[in-house]
Amino acid sequence: MLKYWNKMLSRSLVRLSKRWQLKSQLHDLKFWNLRANNKNHIEVNGLDTVDLIENYGSPLLVVNRKQLLMDIQDLIKPISSAPSGSKVLYSYKTNCIPGILREIHNLGIGAEVISAYELWLAEKLGVPANMIVFNGVNKTDESIMRAINMKILAINIDHWAEIDRIYRLAKQLDKKVRVGIRLGMTQDQFGLEIESGEAIEACKRIISYDDHLDLACLHFHVTSNAKNASYHKSCALRALKLMYQIGVETGVTIPYLDIGGGFGVPTTKTMSRAEYGIYRLFGCPPRPPTLRDCQPIDLFLSEIINSMNKFCLKNNLPMPKILIEPGRFITSRSEFLLVQVHVIKTKKDGTLFAISDAGRLSSTFPCDYEYHEIFVANRANDRMNQIYNIMGRICTSADWMVKNRYLPDLQSGDILAVMDAGAYFSSNSSNFSFPRPGIVMVSDGKSSVIRKHETFDHLIAMDVLKAPSKG
């Protein structure tokens, strides 16, 4: 009986969602710098996506280089109005693919790393040391020593105990190291709290260790995919107040304010708690984002910079150089995932399942809690006709990609383009029963592989294949 009402409620909610799915502003390829060609196929920088699948196999991640460079330029421009020496550092965790990172670094963007691996990769890619910030809640001694030896821009301290640890290691190496403090502005696990006095105490401790530590930075990172500057702005002011207080109490001027990342893109959104709950319980898909809800990045950043300027002027505080650590903003829109529909199944109750060769458990995990637009790459402009559950290829009902999505009629062999695959898709992907997809970059009618499809041999490369000793 409960099941019956659940089903009825679910059906009504899904029907209701049909309206907002139909009215979504996202049904236009131009928002991703794509177009439909005369075959009604999606074309990226002069290449037909259907050809890409034929050439490289499915599933396939595709990086639209033109869009990537545009998004980078959009971000570099507004930062030029910040004090000279301000820097943009790409958040490696967002999409840690060397071929993409190279393009980003080529345009003068540095690296924000959160692990020994990411630090190693930034060094390997030749990122200048003064363009690297090392964050993270669980740094190893080796990685801290490497960062000290490299003379990176700053190691941001997340916890009280890190101060003495970094001091000990710097002393051991007989080096001086620039450090920052991550401020805990929210009720999550990160940083040192301002209100409890913990943050200022930590700063004073660092200052007292000035033979080996150099307090270079205050840092916060507060949100993800923010659509406007208000939260960043208020946090920046809280950080500046602390900077002011430190100046008054110790005479020390901190040169950098690292305002983290989390700048949103208009083409995707994180579900609200309620939307997520309703989606999981009743299968009602979230409302697509409204494009005009998202503040353009130049306004977003200048709003923060202006209010900082105002505060500094009023309080006679020198305006700090700004560090930003965008991830999603730089790579979200320029990458999409092509997946192929294997078969369509109609169940007795009319539910339509499209079995695809990608799913939440292997390659599209962010679709679980974010809205991502989906196109049919080989029939780009067909009318939306049917409600589908798009499933993955692992044998468990948990391997769905999206539920109850309104899409054009699908058939076996169709190619779906899952948009905004440039943030957290690769990072979260696993090789659950299947190797992970390859990645190609497309630029001016040419494609090149930047990551090969995983091979079977690669999947067992870490295994010791002879039988373990029988004890």
Place this chain on the structure above:
Amino acid sequence: MLKYWNKMLSRSLVRLSKRWQLKSQLHDLKFWNLRANNKNHIEVNGLDTVDLIENYGSPLLVVNRKQLLMDIQDLIKPISSAPSGSKVLYSYKTNCIPGILREIHNLGIGAEVISAYELWLAEKLGVPANMIVFNGVNKTDESIMRAINMKILAINIDHWAEIDRIYRLAKQLDKKVRVGIRLGMTQDQFGLEIESGEAIEACKRIISYDDHLDLACLHFHVTSNAKNASYHKSCALRALKLMYQIGVETGVTIPYLDIGGGFGVPTTKTMSRAEYGIYRLFGCPPRPPTLRDCQPIDLFLSEIINSMNKFCLKNNLPMPKILIEPGRFITSRSEFLLVQVHVIKTKKDGTLFAISDAGRLSSTFPCDYEYHEIFVANRANDRMNQIYNIMGRICTSADWMVKNRYLPDLQSGDILAVMDAGAYFSSNSSNFSFPRPGIVMVSDGKSSVIRKHETFDHLIAMDVLKAPSKG
């Protein structure tokens, strides 16, 4: 205001949950064949887990070989009461680690594979072809041809279109191939429905293709971590009815009934929908499983076999040979994950965070929707004192492992043992910012590496490191 009430509700629910956490029957290491040694450390087969972390580094997956062999024996015994020729096939997707698979195959268990990769691995590990079943919703032509050439026990067809496809490929190779039909018994994406007549039509089609196809099997797989046989039993009877009907209408006797897997273990459980919702919304952890709720595997299987026998006797149907495809039952309990506590953080509102070097986004994904017991490996018998949020090492508040878990007082350096890591932990793990942990097997006081810790070089082995052409 809403936030305030949410917080109050959350606190009351967490306080309530303290009671069932304290009363849980799972606080005894013996259920995993472990013990506390005289240092109050967890010991596995004569080895101290603290030494294991010192020797191999953290995080680390540990396979308790003794428990693995016991669980396999427990499963092999009851299947001997099924008709001769019945077989146990391990579900590779559960935990696809060659070093573990070898132990399983050494005891005469075959392989249930769902992808080209898993089929390749089973062949590489020397599993006899007549001990391999190929399931899956998205098989490639190449993998089907390989399976035909290998002469495996059965390819189970999931969708109508696969019949003609396999027939075409078998004809092309001029071979005869054993196939099964996966029956769609639930409202998920799998199999061919019985009630709509689809399943019997599919069987008849296969029979009509008897120059190249041999209808060897009916298959269903209906659930996960089932605590008693009732659902399997009712599904087996539905499948037998269909077998009977096929016999009457076509004269064909199908030799195998593949009843899938999903047999539960007592030491972990999947959260109910309501528990999951409350856990996500208010942080109230689920009630631990009650050990006596779980039917022992011999009763579980004999209940199914007996009711099948009865049906066959009554209807004069020859009793089919049984195939079972356990995954969790075989490996869940014998593997655990050791992770180290990096620091403890107390927030202004009193919330305690333990930052560990593992989390949901890299290595403990099943903790999201399942209950897993957690011990402090270096203080095995300490009293439970405090409520902790155990977090991972990726810089996002989404990287938690468990919320509001009642545990002994924790401090930096403590080692946590996350139990029942032998099912779906490795399969779901990613290398989000960090390499994946190594795996050691422990047997009679000796440990041996069966999978090495991932290296940084391995993480970029598929990358094309020179800059892509500038187009």
